[in-house]
Amino acid sequence: MDVTVALTVNGVERTVTTDPQRPLLDVLREDLHLTGAKYACGEGRCGACAVLMDGRRVLSCVTPVSLADGKSITTIEGLAQGDRLHPVQEAFLEEGAMQCGYCTPGMILSAVALLQQTPNPTDEEIVAGMNGNICRCNGYVKIQNAVRRAAEKMRR
Amino acid sequence: MAEKLSSKNSRPQSPKLSAALEGEFALSRRTFVQALGAGLLITVTDSLSWGQRRGGGGGGGGGMPVVARLYLNADGTIAVAVMSGKVEEGQGARTQLSQAAAEELRVSFDRIRIVMADTDFVPDDGITAGSRTTPGNVPPMRQAAATARELLTRFAARQWQVDAGALEVREGAITNKATSQKFTYADLANSKEVAEAFQQPIRSDVALTSVDDWKVMGSSAVRANSRDLVTGAHHFPSDIRRPNMLYGCVLRPPSYGARLSSIDLSEAKAMKDVVVLREGDFVGFAAPTLFQATAALEAAARTASWQTASHPASSKNIHAYLKERAQMDRARPNTRGSLEKGLVEATKTLSATYTLAYIQHTPMEPRAAVAEWSDGKLTVWAGCDGPYRAKGDLMRLFNLPADRVRAIIPDMGGGFGGKHNPDAALEAARLAKAAGRPVSVRWTRAEEFTWAYFRPAAVIECQGGLGANGSLTAWDFTNINAGGAAIDTPYSIPNTRILSVGSSSPLAQGAYRCLAATGNNFARESFMDELAAAAGADPLAFRLAHLENQRIRTVLETAAKQFNWTERRKKVTPELGVGLACGTEKNSVVAACVEVAIDRSRGEIKVREVCEAFECGPIQNPANLTSQVQGCILMGLGGALSEEIQFENGRILNASFGGYRVPRFQDVPKIDVHLVNKTDIPSAGGGETPIIALAPAVGNAVFAATGVRLRSLPMRGEALRLT
Numbered sequence: 001m002d003v004t005v006a007l008t009v010n011g012v013e014r015t016v017t018t019d020p021q022r023p024l025l026d027v028l029r030e031d032l033h034l035t036g037a038k039y040a041c042g043e044g045r046c047g048a049c050a051v052l053m054d055g056r057r058v059l060s061c062v063t064p065v066s067l068a069d070g071k072s073i074t075t076i077e078g079l080a081q082g083d084r085l086h087p088v089q090e091a092f093l094e095e096g097a098m099q100c101g102y103c104t105p106g107m108i109l110s111a112v113a114l115l116q117q118t119p120n121p122t123d124e125e126i127v128a129g130m131n132g133n134i135c136r137c138n139g140y141v142k143i144q145n146a147v148r149r150a151a152e153k154m155r156r
Numbered sequence: 157m158a159e160k161l162s163s164k165n166s167r168p169q170s171p172k173l174s175a176a177l178e179g180e181f182a183l184s185r186r187t188f189v190q191a192l193g194a195g196l197l198i199t200v201t202d203s204l205s206w207g208q209r210r211g212g213g214g215g216g217g218g219g220m221p222v223v224a225r226l227y228l229n230a231d232g233t234i235a236v237a238v239m240s241g242k243v244e245e246g247q248g249a250r251t252q253l254s255q256a257a258a259e260e261l262r263v264s265f266d267r268i269r270i271v272m273a274d275t276d277f278v279p280d281d282g283i284t285a286g287s288r289t290t291p292g293n294v295p296p297m298r299q300a301a302a303t304a305r306e307l308l309t310r311f312a313a314r315q316w317q318v319d320a321g322a323l324e325v326r327e328g329a330i331t332n333k334a335t336s337q338k339f340t341y342a343d344l345a346n347s348k349e350v351a352e353a354f355q356q357p358i359r360s361d362v363a364l365t366s367v368d369d370w371k372v373m374g375s376s377a378v379r380a381n382s383r384d385l386v387t388g389a390h391h392f393p394s395d396i397r398r399p400n401m402l403y404g405c406v407l408r409p410p411s412y413g414a415r416l417s418s419i420d421l422s423e424a425k426a427m428k429d430v431v432v433l434r435e436g437d438f439v440g441f442a443a444p445t446l447f448q449a450t451a452a453l454e455a456a457a458r459t460a461s462w463q464t465a466s467h468p469a470s471s472k473n474i475h476a477y478l479k480e481r482a483q484m485d486r487a488r489p490n491t492r493g494s495l496e497k498g499l500v501e502a503t504k505t506l507s508a509t510y511t512l513a514y515i516q517h518t519p520m521e522p523r524a525a526v527a528e529w530s531d532g533k534l535t536v537w538a539g540c541d542g543p544y545r546a547k548g549d550l551m552r553l554f555n556l557p558a559d560r561v562r563a564i565i566p567d568m569g570g571g572f573g574g575k576h577n578p579d580a581a582l583e584a585a586r587l588a589k590a591a592g593r594p595v596s597v598r599w600t601r602a603e604e605f606t607w608a609y610f611r612p613a614a615v616i617e618c619q620g621g622l623g624a625n626g627s628l629t630a631w632d633f634t635n636i637n638a639g640g641a642a643i644d645t646p647y648s649i650p651n652t653r654i655l656s657v658g659s660s661s662p663l664a665q666g667a668y669r670c671l672a673a674t675g676n677n678f679a680r681e682s683f684m685d686e687l688a689a690a691a692g693a694d695p696l697a698f699r700l701a702h703l704e705n706q707r708i709r710t711v712l713e714t715a716a717k718q719f720n721w722t723e724r725r726k727k728v729t730p731e732l733g734v735g736l737a738c739g740t741e742k743n744s745v746v747a748a749c750v751e752v753a754i755d756r757s758r759g760e761i762k763v764r765e766v767c768e769a770f771e772c773g774p775i776q777n778p779a780n781l782t783s784q785v786q787g788c789i790l791m792g793l794g795g796a797l798s799e800e801i802q803f804e805n806g807r808i809l810n811a812s813f814g815g816y817r818v819p820r821f822q823d824v825p826k827i828d829v830h831l832v833n834k835t836d837i838p839s840a841g842g843g844e845t846p847i848i849a850l851a852p853a854v855g856n857a858v859f860a861a862t863g864v865r866l867r868s869l870p871m872r873g874e875a876l877r878l879t
Contacts, residue, residue: 021447023447033397035391036387043812093386099247099570101567102246105386128822134520137246140821144824
């Protein structure tokens with residue numbers, strides 16, 4: 001039986017009437033046309049679907065949309081302020097920290113969540129904070145550099 | 157099913173299809189203007205018919221008119237649009253081909269717009285595979301751009317009645333310095349004479365800018381659409397949305413080779429808004445949400461009964477299985493000298509058998525496609541390596557003429573050799589036809605793990621002979637099932653016998669990043685290490701003593717020096733080993749030195765450091781090449797230590813990132829990459845070969861520390877556990 005879920009997505013209030021068990025990822029992509037969050041494993045093991053829910057990283061592919069009721073969601077599309085990129089986005093660009101780019105939105109949002117909790121992470125903390133995200137181009141070295149650079153930018 | 161899937165790889169070209177493909181590049185000028193802006197006055201339909209349509213494969217696109225590759229824009233926002241049939245999947249072809257065109261056209265990189273992999277616009281440059289873009293497609297792009305520059309310069313010279321040599325071409329403008337007369341490319345876009353001139357064939361003998369004069373090529377131009385990648389604005393194949401679109405999914409057999417005996421589709425058909433299609437064994441579902449389509453699929457699947465096939469092979473017996481079925485009657489070894497003589501001359505002989513598991517590419521974006529039928533024309537947006545292969549397959553499936561099918565490959569989420577077939581496009585097109593609406597099909601991760609194809613498993617048998625002076629007298633090397641890439645030894649050995657022989661693969665197998673070269677190099681470089689140990693020689697010195705290839709010597713010596721091999725080799729302990737390996741494939745050369753830490757109580761191998769030197773001729777984009785080398789090293793780490801498809805009874809047992817362990821951040825060692833820029837040869841591709849040195853270097857480091865030789869990929873730390 002469908003339910004109506006009210007959520008704020010990238011600062012905009014939205015309501016969706018749908019099956020409560022549908023993954024938040026599907027609702028974002030199919031109903032709200034925000035395709036920045038990606039499907040890659042469907043079981044919360046790779047981080048490609050990561051979004052922020054009330055500022056915390058959640059894996060939208062294993063989050064039933066009903067759990068997003070009353071919550072505030074940030075997707076990659078909502079991270080920049082107009083034309084001004086978020087420092088983590090800037091850092092990924094400056095380090096060239098993407099190859100195919102499919103994992104990039106999840107990587108960036110995971111880094112944002114990490115840096116909110118740990119503004120001055122050690123390398124070990126970056127690894128621990130990002131380890132749930134897989135990059136099959138294996139661009140991990142440049143992504144680590146980007147997270148380090150983003151931390152510096154955000155401290156300034 | 158394995159045989160059925162494999163058969164997709166053989167691609168018989170019917171005479172009918174060949175005829176249909178002739179002259180298919182029939183575009184209306186309106187289509188161009190809509191997509192690329194007002195520009196060069198050409199009537200494409202009249203002109204774009206040439207005998208040798210294929211532009212890639214190293215042939216230089218001979219006979220293809222300039223206009224097939226270049227489109228001058230009249231509005232001046234971009235100087236030139238260029239067209240390539242190649243696919244961008246993270247390897248950097250979009251940027252690299254744009255750099256090539258910019259260089260020869262003398263415009264800045266950001267004023268080039270490249271149209272890739274859209275069969276309504278681009279020539280057939282072949283499938284994107286085999287590191288062929290750099291050697292096979294960059295040169296034709298440069299030739300097209302240089303031919304165009306020459307034609308434009310000559311046109312200006314005629315207009316001004318001066319010698320073409322007196323004119324300067326820079327920043328997209330031709331200037332007569334003596335008179336300050338100037339034509340921009342945008343000015344020339346409206347010229348009828350230029351339009352006619354661009355009908356001339358691209359000259360394969362046109363002078364190209366020499367490496368020393370490169371300004372755009374050779375620079376770390378930023379990935380062309382990287383801003384869209386960090387903002388989520390880029391639409392990958394699985395992100396494409398069309399008006400009124402449905403989401404589809406397809407019923408899969410429970411095991412390979414199973415045939416559908418019966419199924420009750422009534423429950424699925426009764427579901428609201430669900431489209432159900434059954435054509436023989438193909439059963440698909442489409443609905444306004446993927447959730448609904450999947451619910452219909454699951455309801456139907458519960459009622460299905462299957463006739464299963466028998467499956468004697470499993471991941472436990474695969475190597476014996478492949479060896480028993482080796483097609484030795486078809487064996488055609490390459491021999492030099494006399495192996496028998498070399499073995500007799502040897503004072504010491506060694507033999508060893510190496511094995512490889514099946515592994516999966518697991519690109520982050522699974523196979524995906526959107527198909528739309530409109531006015532009898534089928535358009536697909538698909539994630540696969542060959543736009544024209546997709547088009548051809550769709551033409552065959554639906555019996556359509558060439559002008560009724562358009563395949564577009566949006567920049568996609570990885571491939572690594574795993575997306576040669578347009579499976580999802582065919583499925584989406586069938587469902588879209590049945591539904592009368594566009595349909596998006598995106599495989600699940602489990603489908604990708606099960607129904608894509610695999611890098612072949614293999615058995616590799618080696619035998620070697622050492623003479624009294626410690627030099628190699630004999631070399632016998634047989635690869636069963638994985639193929640012949642990089643199978644020849646680069647070492648100087650007087651008597652050799654080298655053989656690649658097929659077998660009967662129980663799983664569908666196909667291309668992979670460097671394919672057989674990884675396994676062949678693993679076996680060869682591990683076995684060289686065994687022979688060095690038997691000769692009592694240092695692994696570096698032993699290799700150099702047998703190595704004439706100067707390019708390999710250079711990278712090997714570079715890696716060894718940067719790693720400080722000689723000193724660190726002396727400090728090996730049972731817990732800390734160093735190893736090295738080198739190799740060559742696809743006209744590039746690589747060497748790696750690694751340090752591994754070993755915990756024998758826990759049975760763990762941890763790669764702590766990798767120092768790799770790589771050379772593929774003149775470097776076209778250093779930042780991108782660095783990314784490729786780093787990516788190869790880490791992807792190679794997965795195949796070296798953890799990746800293995802487990803299967804039994806025709807089912808994949810670990811079809812998820814839970815059971816199939818790919819490298820993650822925690823696995824990343826210190827990585828030190830040294831790119832050697834060799835400018836006196838043509839550039840080769842760099843996205844594959846850097847993968848081949850990693851696994852043997854790791855195995856050799858494990859041996860150095862423990863004295864235990866691990867001969868199976870993946871090399872499991874458990875094998876080292878002391879009980």
